[in-house]
Amino acid sequence: MTWKQRLGSAIPYILLTILTIPVFVGYLWIIISTFSGRTYGLVPVDSQGNFGGLTLENWSFLWEDPNIWFVTLNTLLLSVLLTVGVVIISALAGYALSRISFPGRKTFLAGTLILHAFPSVTLLISIYFVLRWISNLPVLGKGLPIIGGFGYNTVGGVALVMVSLSLPLGIWLMKGFFDNVSWDMERAALIDGCSRLRVWWEIMLPSIKPGIAALSIFTFITGWGAFLIPYTFITDQEKSTLAAYLNSLMGETAPVNYSRVAAVGLFQLIPVLFFFIFTQEYLLSIFSGGSKGGT
Amino acid sequence: MKVLLENLSKHFGSVVAVDGVTLDIRDSEFVAFLGPSGCGKTTTLLMVAGIYKPTTGIVKFDERVVNHLAPRDRKIGMVFQSYALYPHMTVYQNLTFPMRLSKVPKSEMEARAKEAADILGIGALMDRRPGQLSGGQQQRVALGRALAKQPDLLLFDEPLSNLDARLRLSMRGEIKRLQMELGITSIYVTHDQVEAMTMADRIAVIREGKLQAYATSDELYDQPRTLFIAGFVGNPPMNLIEVEVLQEGDSYRARRNGFDLQLSEARGHKAAGRGKVILGIRPEDVSIGDRGLRGEVYVVEPLGRDDLLDVHVGDASVHVLADPSLHLKIGDQVQLGLNVDKVQFFDPESEQSLLWA
Numbered sequence: 001m002t003w004k005q006r007l008g009s010a011i012p013y014i015l016l017t018i019l020t021i022p023v024f025v026g027y028l029w030i031i032i033s034t035f036s037g038r039t040y041g042l043v044p045v046d047s048q049g050n051f052g053g054l055t056l057e058n059w060s061f062l063w064e065d066p067n068i069w070f071v072t073l074n075t076l077l078l079s080v081l082l083t084v085g086v087v088i089i090s091a092l093a094g095y096a097l098s099r100i101s102f103p104g105r106k107t108f109l110a111g112t113l114i115l116h117a118f119p120s121v122t123l124l125i126s127i128y129f130v131l132r133w134i135s136n137l138p139v140l141g142k143g144l145p146i147i148g149g150f151g152y153n154t155v156g157g158v159a160l161v162m163v164s165l166s167l168p169l170g171i172w173l174m175k176g177f178f179d180n181v182s183w184d185m186e187r188a189a190l191i192d193g194c195s196r197l198r199v200w201w202e203i204m205l206p207s208i209k210p211g212i213a214a215l216s217i218f219t220f221i222t223g224w225g226a227f228l229i230p231y232t233f234i235t236d237q238e239k240s241t242l243a244a245y246l247n248s249l250m251g252e253t254a255p256v257n258y259s260r261v262a263a264v265g266l267f268q269l270i271p272v273l274f275f276f277i278f279t280q281e282y283l284l285s286i287f288s289g290g291s292k293g294g295t
Numbered sequence: 296m297k298v299l300l301e302n303l304s305k306h307f308g309s310v311v312a313v314d315g316v317t318l319d320i321r322d323s324e325f326v327a328f329l330g331p332s333g334c335g336k337t338t339t340l341l342m343v344a345g346i347y348k349p350t351t352g353i354v355k356f357d358e359r360v361v362n363h364l365a366p367r368d369r370k371i372g373m374v375f376q377s378y379a380l381y382p383h384m385t386v387y388q389n390l391t392f393p394m395r396l397s398k399v400p401k402s403e404m405e406a407r408a409k410e411a412a413d414i415l416g417i418g419a420l421m422d423r424r425p426g427q428l429s430g431g432q433q434q435r436v437a438l439g440r441a442l443a444k445q446p447d448l449l450l451f452d453e454p455l456s457n458l459d460a461r462l463r464l465s466m467r468g469e470i471k472r473l474q475m476e477l478g479i480t481s482i483y484v485t486h487d488q489v490e491a492m493t494m495a496d497r498i499a500v501i502r503e504g505k506l507q508a509y510a511t512s513d514e515l516y517d518q519p520r521t522l523f524i525a526g527f528v529g530n531p532p533m534n535l536i537e538v539e540v541l542q543e544g545d546s547y548r549a550r551r552n553g554f555d556l557q558l559s560e561a562r563g564h565k566a567a568g569r570g571k572v573i574l575g576i577r578p579e580d581v582s583i584g585d586r587g588l589r590g591e592v593y594v595v596e597p598l599g600r601d602d603l604l605d606v607h608v609g610d611a612s613v614h615v616l617a618d619p620s621l622h623l624k625i626g627d628q629v630q631l632g633l634n635v636d637k638v639q640f641f642d643p644e645s646e647q648s649l650l651w652a
């Protein structure tokens with residue numbers, strides 16, 4: 001390789017490096033500031049303005065505020081409910097839309113696409129009324145253990161709303177993955193003795209594993225970072241989700257401790273970060289839109 | 296098991312994929328569906344399998360109408376062009392999947408899978424996944440999966456078209472041998488006429504959804520009933536030349552510009568006095584000699600065993616299989632002898648044979 005070729009192959013890396021520096025510096029600042037009283041640029045300083053002043057004070061919420069653990073579990077619960085709901089419904093609906101011709105199929109597909117285009121903010125008020133109505137149902141409304149129910153001011157209710165808002169995208173994604181599975185394989189399975197449901201379960205689902213993984217991860221992360229819906233439909237911010245909890249730290253009464261906000265933010269970010277590191281390969285397959293391997 | 300298709304049709308919206316096909320398949324018979332791409336072979340096969348519901352017509356297995364039977368209740372094995380193996384299962388799991396679904400006892404399942412694997416020489420691959428096999432190996436597994444379930448009817452949809460020429464040749468023989476040994480009634484879809492001719496007991500020629508002919512390969516070859524069959528069956532294809540057949544006393548002559556051929560009475564009188572007809576003669580029934588039609592060599596294609604010549608006789612072009620040792624070159628003047636006991640005649644309007652109608 002001549003030096004020219006070497007330079008040529010290095011240029012993309014150089015460009016990428018330059019482009020990622022601001023993002024990288026941003027995260028670095030967050031990490032540093034959570035361990036400092038104050039910072040001057042990226043340098044932690046003490047009250048006299050000298051280097052130093054490192055502290056764990058900003059992380060004290062972990063052991064001083066019992067709400068944080070409650071909120072974390074709540075967020076986890078919401079994310080899991082959301083993921084399970086979206087994946088199951090999308091996988092069933094996507095299969096039907098991909099493989100079975102029934103009246104209204106085209107309309108349904110177009111309809112979900114339009115729904116997906118609606119910003120959810122516009123629906124907040126109407127959703128509020130729906131949740132209030134569900135609240136009045138016996139047991140289902142607000143009488144269930146753990147998730148509270150599916151009505152207003154319950155984790156289940158928030159999950160229900162978020163599932164419905166995520167379904168259009170999920171269904172389209174799953175339909176896309178099913179479209180890529182060969183008809184012959186499905187026919188072979190039908191001839192080999194499967195019922196339609198069994199084909200779905202034993203042949204189709206395993207063939208689109210990367211798609212299911214991608215959708216699960218994507219949905220889980222959406223749930224983990226959810227703010228607007230939990231913030232709106234759970235009245236007590238300190239018992240809602242991490243994002244809402246974070247928001248409550250920036251109340252109007254006291255001066256905002258940005259180092260603490262950064263610490264809570266980082267705390268929320270850690271699981272997502274790990275998630276991404278281990279699953280980025282699957283996430284990429286959402287964009288390439290096909291199942292890997294196969295025959 | 297016998298199979299009977301009666302007036303079977305399939306419409307997709309306004310497309311008529313299969314149009315009134317009627318044919319019977321005897322027990323243990325090997326039948327090929329032959330036709331150009333898009334003529335409805337796969338659609339017919341999938342109706343037999345129960346994947347598609349016929350628009351009209353019935354499918355009978357033995358004496359039983361099976362139109363409303365689900366594919367899994369029809370006791371059929373099918374081999375696809377794309378192999379259609381289950382990528383997330385090992386070869387063993389692929390082979391036993393149908394038996395697992397029909398709750399065959401485990402020991403029998405293992406025995407049958409092993410037997411099929413041994414016959415097909417894939418015993419060493421049992422723990423691999425389809426993605427780790429070559430195309431030929433995958434095709435064997437697909438065949439094994441269809442055989443191990445011990446079906447009453449085997450369906451093949453162009454199973455060899457993704458394989459290389461040499462492998463295709465050996466698999467062709469193997470499938471035929473297995474079918475004869477096991478005696479399983481089989482339908483084999485192909486657009487390769489050599490495959491159909493060599494393997495099948497009878498061939499159903501399909502064109503644009505309609506059954507053109509249903510006969511043994513010899514009959515299709517020697518007594519083509521339509522112009523389409525004459526042109527489609529045989530390689531290199533039959534020469535088709537427009538001529539006029541005239542009766543002169545006791546002799547019959549086929550004539551066109553620069554082309555004058557004495558015919559046998561048996562074949563000649565059926566084509567005489569009809570104005571323009573189409574004369575068909577296969578390249579192997581034309582020989583180069585020192586008598587006959589005068590022509591000029593226009594193209595020479597060496598095929599190895601023979602040279603395929605394109606000889607211009609007047610303004611007609613005649614393909615001839617010639618001995619390479621003659622060393623014919625473009626521009627050479629030659630004389631062609633046509634075997635008059637092998638010529639065919641067709642009506643240019645109805646495209647029906649004038650000899651075998």
Ligand SMILES: Nc1ncnc2c1ncn2[C@@H]1O[C@H](COP(=O)(O)OP(=O)(O)OP(=O)(O)O)[C@@H](O)[C@H]1O
Binds near residue numbers: 331336
């Ligand atoms: N699901 C379908 N919907 C609409 N049209 C179809 C469908 N399946 C097949 N066709 C049409 O029916 C006709 C016959 O198709 P078919 O697949 O049976 O052809 P084929 O003989 O198997 O061809 P090939 O040799 O290319 O496989 C074609 O014109 C095709 O476009």
Ligand SMILES: [Mg+2]
Binds near residue numbers: 337
């Ligand atoms: Mg086909």
